[in-house]
Amino acid sequence: MSAGGSLAGGGSSLFSGFRVLGLYSNHVPHALRYHKKHREFYVVTAVGKCFHTYNVNRLGIVAVSNSLPDDISCVAADRMLVFAAAGQLISAFARNKEVVMCYHGHSQEVRVLLPLGDQLISADSGGDVIVWDVQGGDVYLRLQFDPATFDVTAMMHPSTYLNKVLLGSSQGALQLWNIKTSKLLFTFPGWSAGVTVLQQTPAVDTVGIGTATGRIIIHNIRLDETLMSFTQDWGPISSLAFRTDGPPIMASGSPQGHIAFWDLDRRQLVTQQRHAHSTAVATATFLHGEPLLVTNGADNAIKVWIFDQEGGGARLLRSRQGHSAPPTTIHHHGNDGKNILSAGQDGTLQSFSTVHERFNKNLGHGQFKQKKKKGLSYEELRLPAITSFSSAAARQSDWDGIVACHRGRLAATTWNYQRCTMGAHHLQPPVTRRDSIATAVAITSCGNFAVIGSSCGRVDVYNLQSGLHRGCYGDNNKAHSGAVRGVATDTLNQLSLTTGSDWLLKFWRFKTRKEEEQLKLNAAPASMMLHRDSGMLALALDDFTLLVVDIETRRVVRKFTGHHGNINDMTFSPDGRWLVTVAMDCTIRTWDLPSGCLVDCFLVAMAPVGVSLSPTGDFLVTTHVDSLGVYLWTNKSLCGPVGLRPLPADYQPAVETLPGVTADELEQEIASEEADDAFESADQLGAELVTLSLMPESRWKSLLHLDVIKRRNKPAAPPAAPAAAPFFLPTLPGLTPRFMSPTATEQETQVELLFLKSCFILLTLDDCVVVDCVVVVVVSMFVNLSCQISQSLFSFNEALCHIHITVMSFVFGLNVSDCNCVS
Known part of the structure; x- marks a missing residue:
């Protein structure tokens, strides 16, 4: 290694990318799928260069697609595939992961996709509309429009209209095309406003049209007649959805994040959901046959609303949301390393769990005190973004355990982690300059006190239980001559440390608040x-x-x-x-x-602004400029030996790729509706090599000794059928059926009883000699007469008796000399 040359790095030897938390949605409208086999709805949302698939029942992530070269501009889904457009390229994904087909042909950015049977229709910003064959990837039809006269902004397939597509333009006109014959069927002049949304209503021939002026038109395209219209005061219509489970309700989204609900029977506004999203509502979709509405927006949120309120109002049923603006400050909360507190530029304080998304918490926005709320709007009620915060879990079940400083404000706020709300106290020094702001904060290890530094040089101590001011450091209530840049306390609350822009590090006695020593930096x-x-x-x-x-x-x-x-x-x-x-x-x-x-x-590709290493040392957490996610890096030293060596001064580090989202293994993976049970052979390692099995060893190692197993299991002799025997013979208990062999005395008794029963039956049948032997045998089973009773009841004629005995001996093969009753 030369002293003058630079040493090129090979990436991190200590940390490896694991996954990113808190990324759910962006401005791209979502796509909704229904899986017949699973009987469940799935929502597909785009996040950067890939898309995520969530089940609507739990909003758990079930699949993450492979990355595309550029950011995704639009997504669509049919029964089998998911289509995503990134730049000029359209990709078809199978099983929500792998790219199975690419469609090349656009020269401008694709912004609208519409699956229609075995075809896919796409429109770009240059005026080209292409109809693709989904299976082969060939161009079936190409339509070219002049963006100056007809700029395609929306597409829809009218229900029951075979091979028909309705196109909407930014100029306001609509055109109905037959994509099979490539003919323009009809042109609608429009309503002097650009078309932003086209949506099929539950009624046939009726279409909902959203415009850039906030007007909503319900139009019959067969009769070219406008049935009704509504006006939204919140700007352009960003989405339209129609309820199909009974009530004739239409939902319309706005760029302000509000959602309006209209009654189509009474033709009036029913209710409105204000601030459903903090940014524009990208898409709102009703689930077919259910009172559920799925929405997503650029505020990095997916929300499911249920309509079970009186008056037709909706309430939030479940949601997945992260920061709508990049997070700036992060810290681990607690000693288990499972929860990460994050404060973002959007003014929210959130907690992300490294275990599962269902443990995430949103502590919300900070707000002013109650007495200042009168006459203020919703936006004016919010406190500015959090610049720094400190947390302690020691007494969080008793009182607030989080203290935060806000941009441009002197008063610090308290937060309660367990209740997921803002606390009751605003910590502000009694007398100070008006232009002072809080710059640094620290909570003692016991969780009882908070030390807050300000830009005017003050360092104040507060009691977190009562929120009362307990004193300040320094002479004349000033610890530093400049702004305080950091504060800290030791484990036993014996020492306080402060540093400021005056280049000084000062050591204070915590209890007496007296300065002990200072260090010049x-x-x-x-x-x-x-x-x-x-x-x-x-x-x-x-x-x-x-x-x-x-x-x-x-x-x-x-x-x-x-x-x-x-x-x-x-x-x-x-x-x-x-x-x-x-x-x-x-x-x-x-x-x-x-x-x-x-x-x-x-x-890394983007400059990191926050970092925190978990108390257990397993994960390193970072946040980055212009990124909404919280990135996790695995500590390799916990998994095995890591050889760390000193790096030279001229070391040139290598770029590490930021980790991406991973699907939860506990969630069920969604697949296409093809046969999931079809066997797929493993990839062949080579033309002359053996393909390794993916099964466990216990399933295939026995195949090596198959001949030995067959020879060992071969029977010594073929199984012999048992001799036929009457069903009433007694058997011995056990697994193998065996007949019981009677003794000599028992055999004689049975012969006597059988003979006497037969004689009795013969006499009662008017001396019939020819009797069916089967009837005799069956009847003799159920007649229980002894030899003495038979002799006392009947006096036999000797000749007749001998005839009967002869017949019975012939039928049953009995030895007459053995019968005691005859002698």
Whole structure:
């Protein structure tokens, strides 16, 4: 390794991408599918270069598609496939994952897709409308329009209209085409407003048309007659949906995130759902035959509404939503490392679970106090975005355990994690300058106190249970001459540490609030992080350097250089051995404190702004510029030995791909409605190689000894059928049927009884000698007469008796000399 040359990196040796949390939807309208085999509805939403599939019953993610080269601009779905357009390319996905067909032919960005039977219709921004053969990928029909006169913005297939497609334009006109004969059937002049939505109503020949002026027209395309119209005051119509489970209700979406519900019988507005989404409603779709409405928007949210309220109103049944603006600050909450608190530019505070999405929490927006709510709009009630926060789980069941600072505000707010709401206290110092704002906050390890620093140099202490002010640090109520950049407290609440823009790090006695010592820094600090267990304090300076201070000796023990941009955030490993930092130079660096060396460094595509390492050390969490997700990285050192070596000063890190979304293994994977049980052979390794089985060893290892198994299981002799025997003979108990062999005395008794019963039957039948032997045998079974009773009841003629005896001996093969009654 030469001293002058740069050493190229091979990626991170310590962290590997695992998955991203909090990405659900964007501005692309969703597609709804119904799976007949599963009897369940699925919603498909686009997220960047891939799309996600969720089941509507639980909103659990069941599939994540492969990535496309560009961001997805529109999606559509039919019974078998999901179609996604990215730029000029259209891709067909099978089983919601794999690309099975690509359609090339557009020269501009595709913005509308419409599956129609075995064909797919697409329209781009250049005026080309192409009809594709889905199976072969060939162009069946191509229509060219002039965007200046007819710019296609919406497409719809009218119900029961065979091979017919209705096209809407931004100029307001509509055209009905037959795609089989390539003929224009009819042109509707329009209503002097651009068409944004075309939607089939439950009635045949009737279409709902949404315009850019907020007008909704219900039009009969067969008679070319307008049945009714409505006007929405919230701007253009972004979506239309019609309820099919009974009540004639129509839902219309708006760019403001509101949804209006119209009664088509009474032709009036029934109710409205304000702020259903914080951004424009991309699509609203009613489930067929159910009182459920599925909506998605650019605010990164999927919501399911149910209509069970009085007056026809809807309530939120279930939802999946993340940050609608990029998150800026993240911290792990609790000691198990399963929950991540995230504050974003959208003003919300959310909790993401690394276990399952159902454990996610949205603590909502901060709001002003009750007395300030009068006369303010919904937007004015919200507090600005959170700039920094601190949390403690020690007393969160008793009172609020989260304290947050807001942009441009002096008062800090408290939050309750268990109730998922904003707390009752607004922590504000009693006397201060009006232009001061809260800049740093820390909660003590016991969870009883909060230490808050402000831009005017004040550092105040508050009691979290009562929200009362308990004092401040420094003479004249000022701890620093400049803005406070960071505050921290030790484990036993003996020491408080503050740093400010005056280049000073100060040590205070927590209880008496007296200054003990101060340390002059080389530059103004940007942020501060304390590892309480080890007593190591990390400071990020404005000159892109890092300092590590031992709070016991109060001396600088490590100094790191290497970043080429502002250090945005940093975190310690649970054992205090590593310090992970992120900066605007798009690098994530890991520093080893005992050796004082850089041991890991890698690049990411977007600059990271927040980082947190879990208390268990299993996951590293990062947030990035212009990204709504929370990214998880696996710590490789927990899975096996990792060889870490000091990296040189001229080390050139490699780019690591940001992790993507993974489907939950517990959820059922949705597939197309093809035969799922069809066997597919494994991929052949080579022309002359053996294909390995995917089955467990217990299923195929016995095949190697099949001849031995057959020879061992071969019977010694063929099975012999048992001899025929009367069904009334006694048998021995056991698994093998065996007849009971009677003794000599029992045999004589049976012969006597059988003979006497036969004689009795012969005499009662008027001395008939020829009697059916079967009848005699059956009757003799149920007649229970003894030999003595037979002799006392009947006096036999000797000749007749001998005749009977002879006949019976002939029929049954009895020995007459053995009968005692005859002698």
